Amino acid sequence: MIRFIINGLLRDHHRSLFPIIIVSIGVWITVFMQAYLTGVLGDMVDTTARFSTGHVKIMSRAFAENKDQIPNDLALMGVEQIMADMQSEYPEMTWVKRISFGGLLDIPNSEGETRSQAPVMGLGIDLLSPGSTEIHTMNVAKSVVRGRMPEKPGEILISDLLAEKLDVNLGDAATLLSSTMYGSMTMHNFTVVGTIKFGIMAMDRGAIIVDVNDVQLALNMEDAAGGILGYLPNRIYDDNTAKEIVERFNLQYDDVDDEFAPVMGKLVELSSLGDYLNYAGSVTGIMVLIFVVIMSIVLWNAGLLGGLRRYGEVGIRLAIGEPKGHIYRSLIYESVFIGLVGSVIGTGLGLGCAYWLQVKGLDISAFMKSSNMMMPNIFRAAITEETYYIGFYPGLFSTVLGTMLSGVGIYKRQTAQLFKELEV
């Protein structure tokens, strides 16, 4: 009987080709979208971790509450001790201090008068201590467009766009005007030794990269920092591990009543990514559901049309004593076969496209001009284990469901009635 079904499918292209095409297309889109969403979100998580929150981040309570304003007057104190403690408690992890700050960058001319000026977003990271992981974490060295990496205190990198805007040349002096941790005005002189482009619009618009010790000096932040960032081993974010670390850390300060006490948070809470991740999970689910529904309806109708063409076959099979249920089931076997073939083809196509997007990437910088999201300008798909099997859900569900719906007529009608319809 199986051979009978397969022969029928292979020889009758109306029976197999159209449904296989429909299924392939639906599966193709599903598979591709899954890889695309996974890739984009993975990149967003990664970028956020690298540039903004780490996997976990320690701040002072008051700072954490107002973290969007970067209130350095509320910065975390006793940073070296906390870092040392964390490093010994979690030796597999990497712990780094960072300071973000706002200010005005002033470029003087040879007489010391202002030549150009612009507001900047500064980021203080460990650029100079030997063995610092930060250069790698933020991909600083590879992002230098002109000039070189800072090699001694007082040397900074500024974003390439900003350098152009301010007409700064390598080796020029630049004065940062900002406020200290205690609220007083401060000026600090730096030398621009390189320009930089991260490929993240939020950073490239107006960032300056300064060694974190220079920032501490400039802003009177001895032994203080905006935050201490922790990275999990292998730099792979795992929400459960992060959660454990956070809970354990925060427990120590549970009954300390001090707004400067340290508090730890994890990546998905500190960014808006938690919402995105949930959203992505449901988007994939919803997408599969939508394709199941759409393709089922299409295949249902195709099945009804196909059923009309095959009335003769159903009639003769009834007449030779094949039970209705048996005929119905054999139609469902057919649909499983079609669903499998379509899913395999669609998954192949989807993987192909996803692979292409994983390797080539899609440049969306044009749409990111005003974005503040820590998001790379190039979207890449990511092929995961799920990419290989997710397409089989809509592929199989829709064919089987479509066939069950279109074949229900065989079940509902009386044999005699069916047979009469078949006769004509």
Added chain:
Amino acid sequence: MNNHALITTDNLIKKFPVGKGWFTALNKINLTINEGEFCGLVGPSGSGKTTLLNIIGSLDIPTEGDAHVLGQSISGLTIKKAAALRNHHLGFIFQTYNLLPVYTVYENVELPLLLLKMSANERKKAVLQSLEWVGLLDKIKSRPAQLSGGECQRVSIARAMVKQPKLVLADEPTANLDAKNSHNILKTMEKLNSELKTTFLFATHDEKVIQYLQRKISLDDGRVVSDESTSSH
């Protein structure tokens, strides 16, 4: 006396709902058909031949009265039992052949056997035997579209005969055939009847068929109006 009775009907009535009322297609049919008969329901179009044939073939059920086929009450059959009866003991031949276009002659004939628990070898023997009876051994690989009407009908006879059923029901089997082919298939069926003792019951108004019948049961307006046996020629 019912020893050899293959089919009996008693006071068989079939009514169809038409508009608000009922149309009586068969009105108190009482018949006995014995094993090995080569007989036909004859009568004008609309006289009830197909309706009666379908009930005997367990494709439909009586409204009142009953029919017994191979000892089984048609009105008492479940859908499953009816299918089993058709599967094991009945063969059907239709005016329009109803061959499956995507399958070869061989596969079309094999189809009824796929439901039976038969080995591939047994099936092959039965299919080839059946095709030999109808003289189509040279066409086993052809598709129905490559055959003439007469050949198609012979394939459908082979399909009906392949499990060597007790009873073959043929509804207007010659309606789409020319005279030569009609005679041809009738002779084939006559031969099968005499050699294998298969009972044939026709529904027809075709003179070419009628002249072969050993027994003519005439229907008109859903009633049996005459029932005559002729000595075979």
